[in-house]
Amino acid sequence: MDNESTYSGYSYKSSHSRTSRKNRERRDRHRLKNRDGSLRADKSVMIQAPGEPLLDPESTLVDDRDDNWGETTTVVTGTSVDSISNEDLTRVSKDLEDSLPLDCRRYISPALGAILGLVSVITPLAFLAIPQLLWRDTLDPCGTPCEGLYISLAFKLLILLISTWALFLRPPRATLPRFFVFRCLLLALVFLFVASYWLFYGVRVLEPRETDYRGIVGYAASLVDALLFIQYLALVLLEVRHLRPAFCLKVVRTADGVSRFYNVGHLSIQRAGVWVLDQYYSDFPVYNAALLNLPKSILTRKMSSFKVYNLEDENPNNSTGQSRAMIAAAARRRDNTHTEYYYEEAEVERRVRKRRARLVVAVEEAFTHIKRHQDEETPASSPKHPREVMDPREAAQAIFAPMARAMQKYLRATRQQSYHTMESIINHLQFCITHNMTPKAFLERYLSPGPTLQYLDNNRGRQWTLVSEEPVTASLRQGQVFSLKRLDFALVIKVMPLPFLRLAEEFIDPKSHKFVMKLQSETSV
């Protein structure tokens, strides 16, 4: 449960009974030893958005994700601490992940959180109800003060329920590799509170059959107060603390160098990773692997450097001399490629602009072929030439034909043809026609590469790997670098602190704005 924490999920979550907490503590000790000991290499753990298959053969993962299953927990911690290694843990965790289907994991934590929440809400009502049910006759009568407490209890419970619903009942959008420290702290706190209240209740009220009902009602009210305060704490720790900006993150995509700067507050590395990914999907233009830096004609020429024939046997001394000669020759040859690159680039740009002009003209002309049908049109126009009334889909298909070729050529020139199928273009055309968009609005989608979110289908989750040299629950510090890896590129994130600002004041009297002419013109003739 601790590891399997979800981002922006519930604050009330139950882990387990006390026995598995013992296991958890044993595992914590074990993990601390591991950290100091053999695992000096980069720890790479997975941030996993739900829905995606877990096993990514290229990413290595070190994970202690094993405490939902009590038996296997003891097996892992039972082995001697010194001998466990990276690979063993990887194997163990992979086995465990295989065992439970993925969908369950996504919903376990919210479910447990809901259970704990329900228990904590029912508890005060149970405190009130049990004496009434069991020993009603011996209870002291309690008039107005109790009724006042009933009312306040009812309203506080209502507020608790509403705020829990508003703040915490959201489907989680990401799963984090390590447990979310604050959330677990709060869950433990809630659990502790409720358990200790029940304990006290059981010992002091149930057993001696306490007769002071007003005291019991006051006790239940104090529990609700405590729950409200815990919720306030949860609000501050989970939602508010990281709102005030404290660091600036520079996010650079390794594939093509697109970079952005973001301001964040005090977060742990894993939470910062999820936050950056949220921004990534809507800020970064989509990564187009087809756009290389150098055009193909130059690349192929670079690769075919002159051949060196080795007339004698392979000799280590000789090969270094040869490679040095080849490098020197290549360096000399490189002098010409920059001019070729320059002309090639100008040529490509000219071609793209020509095709873009053709596309714009074709689309504008196509849009003039249809217009919205007004229902109030006079019947005088219809008898001779009855105009066929079409729905948006048919209208889109009708005007797609004249612009199809220009569109295809343009997409091919900008290497976007893999992102836009004919179906998607017609859908977009239908959308634009329905909403009375101009041709320019229709083309906006194709003329500039949009954010990655535009090209995603929401059915599958996204798999990212968080690579970091420090434990991912550590909070952000100046100079940290971590990266989020995907299969073909990565995002490298560097943390810089925001500067401390000294704001001074200066008062300007509005009457002090006065001007004089200068003998400024000294013109030389």
Place this chain on the structure above:
Amino acid sequence: LPAQDQPAGKPVTAVVQKIEIQKLRQGDNLILGFSIGGGIDQDPGQNPFSEDKSDKGIYVTRITPGGPAEVADLRVGDKIMQVNGWDMTVVTHDQARKKLTKKKEEVVRLLITRKSLEEAVKHSKGCHPRQ
């Protein structure tokens, strides 16, 4: 104030000297080799060369060494009264510049006045009765 709203200039009497400057051709331009300051649209209080700080006339502020103006014995601080017959005592700065930099004229004839001229005349007047 714009040029058309300036108050009318008061009548001026001064001892003037004629200076003729041949323009020097530098590439596409004809230059005279000095800088002017002043004008009715400028602030007369900033003029370091004028005696009367409400004088809005055109003054010579700089002379390029070795240029045509230096050759023709124009000096820093001279007040230009006329250029080729055009009056320079009640003109804007830009009008003065235009009168001096006409492309078709190769020679400018200036009437300038300076303090030392006045003093020389007074001195000679003063000396005269003795002689």
